[in-house]
Structures are given as structure tokens and as C-alpha cells.
Amino acid sequence: MKAIIVSIITLIMFSIYGFSQNTAWFTKSSDAKTYAIEKQVPILLVFAGSDWCKPCIMFKTEILHSDEFQQYFPSHFALLYLDFPIHAKNKLPVDLKKQNELLAEKYNKSGLFPNLVMIDTQGKILGNLSFKHQTPTVFINECNTLLSSVNK
Numbered sequence: 001m002k003a004i005i006v007s008i009i010t011l012i013m014f015s016i017y018g019f020s021q022n023t024a025w026f027t028k029s030s031d032a033k034t035y036a037i038e039k040q041v042p043i044l045l046v047f048a049g050s051d052w053c054k055p056c057i058m059f060k061t062e063i064l065h066s067d068e069f070q071q072y073f074p075s076h077f078a079l080l081y082l083d084f085p086i087h088a089k090n091k092l093p094v095d096l097k098k099q100n101e102l103l104a105e106k107y108n109k110s111g112l113f114p115n116l117v118m119i120d121t122q123g124k125i126l127g128n129l130s131f132k133h134q135t136p137t138v139f140i141n142e143c144n145t146l147l148s149s150v151n152k
Contacts, residue, residue: 024074026079032078037121042077044078045116069140082099116128
């Protein structure tokens with residue numbers, strides 16, 4: 001019994017460690033840019049209100065956390081998740097809040113949520129994507145279309 005419990009705990013720890021080490025999902029723009037430069041991929045800015053914006057919550061659940069998208073995006077772009085929570089319990093650290101506000105001033109002047117903007121490592125806008133309650137497969141195809149148009 002003790003061996004089974006130890007095995008389960010070990011498996012869980014490796015799973016958590018493996019997931020955290022094998023991702024291109026960032027909250028700090030400097031980390032996303034470093035990854036994008038190393039992998040020679042663009043950055044997808046995801047402006048979201050994680051605790052108040054129903055479409056943002058649905059996009060995160062249905063697309064971003066889907067197995068299909070999780071396998072797809074690390075080799076195609078860095079994902080920079082820019083959260084704008086309103087509830088005190090979800091308050092961001094001051095540096096992240098300031099970073100997100102500065103990026104919103106530049107890339108989300110309209111204040112739309114969710115807003116999905118693809119940029120290069122120099123900050124040039126490559127295009128926009130939108131969440132229309134599509135499946136992960138359809139969203140990935142839309143990402144591929146945008147990336148193909150940029151690489152021409």
C-alpha cells in the first residue's frame with residue numbers, strides 16, 4: 001500500500017513538473033519575448049478578464065486549456081496571458097498590473113475582451129484572432145491561416 005501511495009505521489013509530481021517546464025504560456029512579457037526569440041516564433045497576446053468576462057473564461061476553458069491547443073501552440077507561438085481581474089482576491093502583483101495596462105494601451109485601445117493580438121518580437125502587429133465559440137480545431141486552423149499569411 002505504501003509503495004502505491006509513493007508511486008502515485010511521484011507520478012503527480014513528475015506530471016506537474018513536466019507541465020510547468022514544457023509550456024510557452026507566460027504572464028511576463030519579457031519571458032514571452034525571450035521564448036519567442038529562442039524559438040523564432042511570434043507572440044499571441046491574450047487580453048482577458050479571468051474573473052468577470054464570460055467569453056474570456058470560456059475561451060480559456062474551451063480553447064487554451066484543450067489538449068489539442070496545448071500540444072499545438074508551443075511550437076507556433078509564445079502565449080502571453082494578460083489578465084485584468086476585478087475581484088480583490090484575484091488582484092495581480094503591481095508589476096504585472098502595470099505591464100498589462102501598458103500593453104493594453106498599445107494593443108487593446110478598444111478595451112475588447114477577450115482580445116487576441118499576434119505580434120512579432122519587435123512588437124509589430126501581425127494580425128488579430130477572435131473567439132467565436134469555435135472548436136479548438138477551428139481556432140488552430142485560424143491561427144495557421146494567420147501565421148501562413150505572415151510568413152509569405
